[in-house]
Structures are given as structure tokens and as C-alpha cells.
Amino acid sequence: MGRHRWWAGFSSLLVATLALTGCLVRTGAEPTPTPLPPPPVTKAVYEVRRGDVVDIIKALGRVAGKEEVVLYFRQGGRLKTNPPPVGTVVKKGDVLVELDTGDLPRRAEEARIKLEIAQLEETREAQRVRESRSQVQQAAAQLASARAALLRAQSDLERLEAGGNPEEVARAQAAVAGARAALASAERQLLDLKARPNPEEVRQAELAVDQARNALWATQIERDRICGGGPGPACESAKARVAAAESALAQAQQKLDLARRPAAPEEIAAQEQAVLAARQNLASAQARLEELQRGVRPADLEAARRAVQAAEAQVQAAEARYQEALAQAEGTAQNYELLVLRKNVDLARVTYQGLLEQLENARLRAPFDGVVTWSTGKAGEAVQGYTPVVAVASPAELEIVANIEGASLARVQVGQEVIITSDAFPGQEVRGKVAALPSTVGASATQxxxxxxxxxxxxxxxxxxxxxxxxxxxxxxxxxKENVILVPNGAVRVFGQRRFVQVLGDDGRRRDVDVEVGVVTDTETEITKGLREGMKVIMP
Structure with a gap:
């Protein structure tokens, strides 16, 4: 019964409320609601801008020489000296490091001495052969003198038998004058030989050498000027003139060497024979003139006949001596002892040069002026043949080497621009270009x-x-890529296959906008569709 009273009271109240509400609606118009403000943006907002998108790979590089050579021994051994440390400045030909060669230097010195001994023995035997040949020359000169004496004796006999006349006397006088001149010339030549080297002749020869050298320099300069314009007939002609000047200089030098060299004993001996022959010729000419001037006597005629017989005997004896000397010289021409000595010299030279090569192969020398860029090992350590020991780079042409790690190397191409900075040139940005990739390094590059x-x-x-x-x-x-729409990488949101950004409108409200992206760098993303410059995007 109480429940019914509660329900009746609630129903009455509900009816009254509805009636009151209906009365209120009917009395006036419905009021406009006040809009709620958008929630405040608490995340970072980025304004869309235009700019250049640049993909950059950064790395640490090192200045290196464009020409770099790695040096190694062709044979194994133990290091005798320490390799030079990195950064050492070297000159071409400097010994950088050596192998321990044991007693090889001593053996090389012994080989040098043996070579000198072999050369001395060969020189001594060659001198003996030359002396034998000189004897042939002397015998030939004596034979020629004997034949000349025979001819004179025969001529004297013929003249005596023919009798004298004014014409014969005139010819005899001319013969005497010619014989005197020949004797004076032979004696002067003998004195010149004994006086060599003559200071005046040497001075004249030196002057001729200087003149020939100056002429050679002038033709070389002219050749360089002409041939500098390219090959052609004029260039070939200039080269021929240079060759002729070089030949003239060589001849002048030979004359100078001859003027400076004292006369050889065989030369003096031959000239003395010439002087003796000239004296005999003068005496014969004078005797003939005297005979013609006093007339022919039987005793003179008999003496002439005996002179012819004696001259014939002298010719026979001289021919015998010449044939003997010639046979001896021919024997020395096939002198097997000299041939053996020459082979001994060759053998000693080969042995000595071989030891020198071994010593040189145990040294690593700088191939050019440069800087040591790498070295390994120390004295006493063993090294294998053809194993790099030291590297030298030339500072004539510099470049930069850099290691690019990982997938970044695939983005690098030859010709790409490089910005270079360093404490070595503070405050400067030096521009360079990628010159070679690992796959394009030439065969001349070092290991x-x-x-x-x-x-x-x-x-x-x-x-x-x-x-x-x-x-x-x-x-x-x-x-x-220039003048493109850019946003920070973090502004682009991804949901499945969808890429979008959250844009802040002018009314302060947020909305999602789908976008298409282009190039993505380490910090920014190119937007190819969906945004305009000046729009604001909200970072997540």
C-alpha cells in the first residue's frame, strides 16, 4: 500500500513537470548555444617552407699523395734497420730500410779485388800483344826504308851509266833542295812528337772544342725552337744539323785528347826512321849532284854498282825480318792466353756485379722525393718476400682518401661535389670532386x-x-634539389600505407592531411603533394 502511494506521487510530479515545460516552450524562441574553444596546441608547430634538399654523406678523410708507392723486398730475411716512421721526409735514392746480409759486403769487396787483379793480368798480356804489333810496324818501316834505298841506288847507277848533262844537273840540284826540305820537315815532326803535349797545340785544340760545343748548343736551341712547332721536314733538317754538330764536337775532342797525350814510343821510333831515311835521301841527292858536276869516273860507276848490290841485300834482310815479325804478330792475334784472361775478367765482373745486385736487393730506396705514409716492422724482425714494408707518397700532387662505411658508399659517384674543411685551413671550405671509387682505382694504385x-x-x-x-x-x-616544399622528418606520420601530417588551421583547429613524399634526408622530407608553403604542421 505504501508502494502505491509512492508511485502515485511520482506520477503526479512528472505530469506537473511536463505541463510546466510545455508552458515555458510556448512562451518564447529557443536560445543559441555558445561554441566550445578548441583545445590548446601543446606540441611543436612547424611552418611549411620552400628550400633546397641536399643529401650529404659526411666522413673523415686524410690528405694523401696522388702518387704513392709501396716498397717490399723480393726476398725474405731479417730487418737490419728500423723502417722510417710515418711522416719522415725522404729524398730520391735514400736508403729507407735494409735486410741483414751477413758477410755479403765482405764477399762483394773480395770480388771487386779479384776483378781488379783479372783486369791487371789482361792489361799486361794485351800490352805484350801491342808490343808485338809495334815490332811489325818497325819492321815494315825498315823494309820500306831499304826499298827506298835500293831505288835510290838503282837510280844513281842509271844516271852514272847515262852520263851527266845540264838538265840532269838542274834536276839533281832540285832533288837536293827537296831532300833538304823533307829532312827539315821530318826533323820538325820528330821534335814535335818528343815535345808533346805542346801547350800551344793544346790551347788551339781546347779553343776548337769550345767553338764546337758552342756551335752544338746553338744548333740544339734552334732544333728545339723549330721542332717545338711539331714534326716536319724543317724539324728533321734541324735534327741533322745537331747530329753534324755533335760529330764535329767529337772530332774536336779527339784532336784535343791527341794533343794532350804524349807520343807513344813506337810513334817516335817510326819518325826517327823517317828522319834517317830523309838524311840518306839528302846524302844521295848531294852525291848525285857532285857526280854530275865533276863528271863520271870508272870508280864511281863501280861504287854505284856495289851500292845497288848492298841495297838489294838490305831489302832481302828487311823482308825476312818483316815476315818474322808478321808471323809472330799473327800468333799473338790468336793468343789464347789473352782470350782466357779476358774471359776471366768477364767472369770476375759478373760475380762482382751479382753480389752488388744482392746488396742492392737488400735495400729499399725512395723512388722519388716524398713522405713516408706507412711502415711496419723493426730491426731484427723477419719479413717475407713481396710483403709491404714501407710506403712513400709524392707531395707533388695531393688528393684526399676517405673511407665510406655501409650502404652510403652506393650513393657515391665519380664527379660528385665535396666540401672539405680542416684545422689545417681553418675557416675555409675547399671544394673538391670524387675522383675514384674503390672499383675504379687504376692498376697503378698501391696495395x-x-x-x-x-x-x-x-x-x-x-x-x-x-x-x-x-x-x-x-x-x-x-x-x-632546389625550391621544394620541406617539413621536418618527424612531421610525417605513417599509418599502414598512409602518410599524412597534422595541419593547424587558421581557426586553430587540427586536421589530418594526406601527403606524398619525395627525397628524404637526415633531417627533412620533401612533400610533393598535399601541402603549400606557409601552412603549419604539428609535430607528433
Whole structure:
């Protein structure tokens, strides 16, 4: 019964409320609700801008020489000296490191001495052969003198038998004058030979050499000027003139050498024979003149006949001596002892040169002026043949080598621009280009430079202070696109296959906008569709 009273009371109240509500609605118009403000943005907001998108790979590089050579021994052994440390400045031909060669230097010195002994023995035997040949020359000169004496004796006999006349007397007088001149010339030549070297002749010969050398220099300069314009007939003619000048200089030098050299004993002996023959010729001419002037006597005629017989005997004796000397010289021409001695010299020379080559093969020398860029080992350690020991780079042309790690190497191409900075040239940005990739390094590159991820960068050093081995920072520009729409990478949201950004409208409300992206760098993303410059995007 109580429940019914409660329900009746509630029903009455509900009816009254509805009636009151109906009365209120009917009395006036419905009021406009107040809009709620958008919630405040608490995340970072980025304004969409236009700019350049650049893909950069950064790495640490090192200044290196464009020409770099790795040195190694062709034979194994133990190091005698320590290799030079990295950064050592070397000159061409400097010994950088040596192998321990034991007693090889002593054996090389012994071989040198043996070579000198063999050369002395060969020289002594060759001198004996030359002396034998000189005897042939002397015998030939004596034979020629005897034949000349025979001819004179026969001529004298014929003249005596023919009798004298004014014409014969005149000819005899001319013969005497000619014989005197010949004797004076022979004696002068003998004195010149004994007086050699003559200072005046040497001076004249030296002057001739200087003149020939100056002429050669002038023709060489002219040849360089003509041939500098390219090959052709004029260039060939200029080269021929140079060759002729070189020949003239060689001849002048030979004459100078001859003027400076004292006369050989065989030359003096031959000239003395010539003087003796000239005296005999003068005496014969004078005797003939006297005979013609006093007339022919039987005693003179008989003496002439005996002179012819004596001259014939002298010719026979001289021919015998010449044939004997000639036979002896022919024997020395086939002198097997001299041939053996020459072979001994060749053998000693080969042995000595072989030991010198072994000593040189145990040394590593700098191939050019440069800087040591790498070395390994120390004195006493064993090294294998053809194992790199030291590397030398030339500072004449510099480049930069850098290691590019991972997948970044696939984005690098030859010719890409590189920005180079370093403490070696503070405050400067030097431009360079990628010159070679690991796969394009030429066959001349050294073993040390053929790293699987090493690239080479060409550049022009900004100052002489840039040295091999200095570290530099390189930034390789692999891609660049100008005047594109850019947003931070974090502004692009991904949901499945959808890419979108949250845009903040002018009314302060947020909305999601689908976008299409282009190039993505380490910090920014290119938007190719969906956004305009000046729009604001909300970072997640």
C-alpha cells in the first residue's frame, strides 16, 4: 500500500513537470548555444617552407699523395734497420730500410779485388800483344826504308851509266833542295812528337772544342725552337744539323785528347826512321849532284854498282825480318792466353756485379722525393718476400682518401661535389670532386690504397701548409634539389600505407592531411603533394 502511494506521487510530479515545460516552450524562441574553444596546441608547430634538399654523406678523410708507392723486398730475411716512421721526409735514392746480409759486403769487396787483379793480368798480356804489333810496324818501316834505298841506288847507277848533262844537273840540284826540305820537315815532326803535349797545340785544340760545343748548343736551341712547332721536314733538317754538330764536337775532342797525350814510343821510333831515311835521301841527292858536276869516273860507276848490290841485300834482310815479325804478330792475334784472361775478367765482373745486385736487393730506396705514409716492422724482425714494408707518397700532387662505411658508399659517384674543411685551413671550405671509387682505382694504385670502401677526392690545396697525412672533414653532396616544399622528418606520420601530417588551421583547429613524399634526408622530407608553403604542421 505504501508502494502505491509512492508511485502515485511520482506520477503526479512528472505530469506537473511536463505541463510546466510545455508552458515555458510556448512562451518564447529557443536560445543559441555558445561554441566550445578548441583545445590548446601543446606540441611543436612547424611552418611549411620552400628550400633546397641536399643529401650529404659526411666522413673523415686524410690528405694523401696522388702518387704513392709501396716498397717490399723480393726476398725474405731479417730487418737490419728500423723502417722510417710515418711522416719522415725522404729524398730520391735514400736508403729507407735494409735486410741483414751477413758477410755479403765482405764477399762483394773480395770480388771487386779479384776483378781488379783479372783486369791487371789482361792489361799486361794485351800490352805484350801491342808490343808485338809495334815490332811489325818497325819492321815494315825498315823494309820500306831499304826499298827506298835500293831505288835510290838503282837510280844513281842509271844516271852514272847515262852520263851527266845540264838538265840532269838542274834536276839533281832540285832533288837536293827537296831532300833538304823533307829532312827539315821530318826533323820538325820528330821534335814535335818528343815535345808533346805542346801547350800551344793544346790551347788551339781546347779553343776548337769550345767553338764546337758552342756551335752544338746553338744548333740544339734552334732544333728545339723549330721542332717545338711539331714534326716536319724543317724539324728533321734541324735534327741533322745537331747530329753534324755533335760529330764535329767529337772530332774536336779527339784532336784535343791527341794533343794532350804524349807520343807513344813506337810513334817516335817510326819518325826517327823517317828522319834517317830523309838524311840518306839528302846524302844521295848531294852525291848525285857532285857526280854530275865533276863528271863520271870508272870508280864511281863501280861504287854505284856495289851500292845497288848492298841495297838489294838490305831489302832481302828487311823482308825476312818483316815476315818474322808478321808471323809472330799473327800468333799473338790468336793468343789464347789473352782470350782466357779476358774471359776471366768477364767472369770476375759478373760475380762482382751479382753480389752488388744482392746488396742492392737488400735495400729499399725512395723512388722519388716524398713522405713516408706507412711502415711496419723493426730491426731484427723477419719479413717475407713481396710483403709491404714501407710506403712513400709524392707531395707533388695531393688528393684526399676517405673511407665510406655501409650502404652510403652506393650513393657515391665519380664527379660528385665535396666540401672539405680542416684545422689545417681553418675557416675555409675547399671544394673538391670524387675522383675514384674503390672499383675504379687504376692498376697503378698501391696495395695499401685498394681498400674496399676507400674513395679518392681531387682538390686544390688552399695553401702550401697542407701536408700529407693531415686529417680533414669531407661532406659529399650526393643529391641536391632546389625550391621544394620541406617539413621536418618527424612531421610525417605513417599509418599502414598512409602518410599524412597534422595541419593547424587558421581557426586553430587540427586536421589530418594526406601527403606524398619525395627525397628524404637526415633531417627533412620533401612533400610533393598535399601541402603549400606557409601552412603549419604539428609535430607528433
Amino acid at each position: 695499401l690504397a685498394q681498400a674496399p670502401n676507400r674513395i679518392r677526392i681531387s682538390f686544390t690545396p688552399p695553401s702550401p701548409d697542407v701536408k700529407i697525412g693531415q686529417l680533414v672533414n669531407v661532406a659529399i653532396i650526393t643529391f641536391k
